[in-house]
Amino acid sequence: MKPAITLAMAGVTHAMLMRHLFPGDGLEAATVLVCSQSPAPRRRLVVRKAIPVPHEACSYRAVDAIVWPGSYIETAIDVAEREGLTIILLHSHPGGWLDFSEVDDKSDERVIPGIFQAFGDRHGSAVMTPDGAVRARLYSPDMECETVDLVTVGGDDIRYGWSKEIANGNLPRRCLAFTSGMTLELGRLSAAIIGVSGTGSIVGEQVARLGFGHVLLVDPDKVEKKNLNRILNSTLADAENARLKVEMFAEAIEAYRGPVVARAIPLEVGTREAIEAVAQCDVIFCCVDSQEGRMFADKIAAAFLIPLFDVGVVIPTFVKNEMPAIADVCGRIDYVQPGGSTLSDRGIYTPKGLRDEDLRKTDPDAFADEIREGYIKGLQEEAPSVISLNMRAASTVVGEFVARAFPYRQEPNRLYARTMFSLAAFDEDHYAEDDFQHAGDDALLGRGCQEPLLGMPAFRKRRKPE
CATH class of the missing domain: 3.40.140.10 (Cytidine Deaminase, domain 2)
Known part of the structure; x- marks a missing residue:
């Protein structure tokens, strides 16, 4: 319940x-x-x-x-x-x-x-x-x-x-991770998936099958043929009909979980409706590839005290013998706890990066001479074959949630604020919460619904005319 x-x-x-x-x-x-x-x-x-x-x-x-x-x-x-x-x-x-x-x-x-x-x-x-x-x-x-x-x-x-x-003035011991008890508890919780594409669809699939009682899907984009190779549950018919990713995915969840579990929000996360929907959830998984999307996830998590899990993957390249070559194949998972170091503190988004993204949207001609990079940095690729990389990253980010909600690690979770893995070097590094310096700007912390929403004048609620 x-x-x-x-x-x-x-x-x-x-x-x-x-x-x-x-x-x-x-x-x-x-x-x-x-x-x-x-x-x-x-x-x-x-x-x-x-x-x-x-x-x-x-x-x-x-x-x-x-x-x-x-x-x-x-x-x-x-x-x-x-x-x-x-x-x-x-x-x-x-x-x-x-x-x-x-x-x-x-x-x-x-x-x-x-x-x-x-x-x-x-x-x-x-x-x-x-x-x-x-x-x-x-x-x-x-x-x-x-x-x-x-x-x-x-x-x-x-x-x-x-x-x-609570019985006789005591809470029972926490249920063990990966058990039916965990499934029952997740059934009372809600998860927001921001970005339902290559990585987000895999995160969403895991979250739904783990048993979350409510799964919120936020993404404005439509299914295209070029991303059929990495978006779970998408079909050729979805691409031909330009179906919204969130509606396609919500329908897929309904097929094995039943109705009312999934809710589709076909909007950018930087809209009032999406913000208010995400703010009602118990955990946020941010699976976007934009700095602006991560900024909004960061602010929502702080204002409404929601644990945030952010995931990203990248394949940097370099030129070798006048030919492009793979430099690395890597992923990053960050856990942001309200009141701790933010994605901004960790340099995941920056003022310059946000300005550049805004310029790309408002004045694309100014960016015509730059490559719009996706998964593979330095190489234009319409349909990158990255589902195996996405699977690894998505599994790690969902596993990070499980490790914190149903602790089982032999070391304190505080040591795992960030996980970075390299498939090229076959290596995995971890960074503790104390490795990051929190800027200390907690004006948003616990702000809730105070107007303007997220402290941003653009989201000030307009009064209805009398």
Whole structure:
């Protein structure tokens, strides 16, 4: 069953909460979370800001109770009221009981109505245990309570905490990777595939067959004969009829998964409709060959706290004896966690690259003297035979997701922020999250639906004329 309400936070936020809520003295501690939202219809809250309550500011701290000043709630109201954000009061349960006590219930009955007097139609409370698990609930102004079905953290590992699985105040152990338990859990999650071509179609095929409950396909292009050799499920009839790639692929998924699993968005990712659709997903796979597409994926992941997996392949060439020769056959897989180093930080897209792409679209004559390079750099090739390379890269990027959502590596996942492989050198290199310098510009982090969307004036929602 898909989650009715989700609470998402960045790994860096979760790590900060762990440090503050469990300082080592075995006593309860508190933080106020200010949350924005993903687009409707999904009810998905994203933690924009955490306001820790200093331990020394609390008038009482015990192993099973805490009393802290209301001024920190007032600070949260000042932050949240202008945009109508959601406030969640979070405190720790050092004893490890992942449930709400009678003391917690009575506290909410006293405190939450005061927040509603200020503003809003949904606020809530949450508890956290020393293992990092979080349980949350939301209230309406009349204090009717709703359980937050899923709490997810996009960090070095991707955590999923399902409220319905909590028994006797404890979450069960995570199911093992590659088991039927993993399939069942994926059936409650949604994945966005941006770019459904040579690599993206293979990623989409794996994601659908792994059992994701919802697969969003974003790509504006149509099937052509020249790419039949690398787009899974495409046929000669699709090319002759110039079918949209996403519609062709959604139909293929429906044939073996049934209806309602796949949704086709035949648009560029840099459109409001596509952004709002991707923003409702639990994970993003970016399989485009443009810097602009990667930029939008990067921004969506940050604004809506969604783990992002980016994949690219390239075959560089050189001239040898006046003839073109293969220099390498390689692929790159990047995992971007919200609040960590971005694709921009890693140089995957640059201001110059974005300007050049824009010029190519707006003034193609200015680029007439340059080769439009695809897979094979330095050589024009309409229908490159690259499906084996794409298969390798697509398998690696989906495997990277599995390794983080259902950890099985012998080393920490933090060591695998980037994987690069060379088929020519038969080599594979890995780069840790700490190998990349984060620029520290987190203005988008947890921004959610705040206008303008993604902080870009071009996406400011226009008011309907009265």
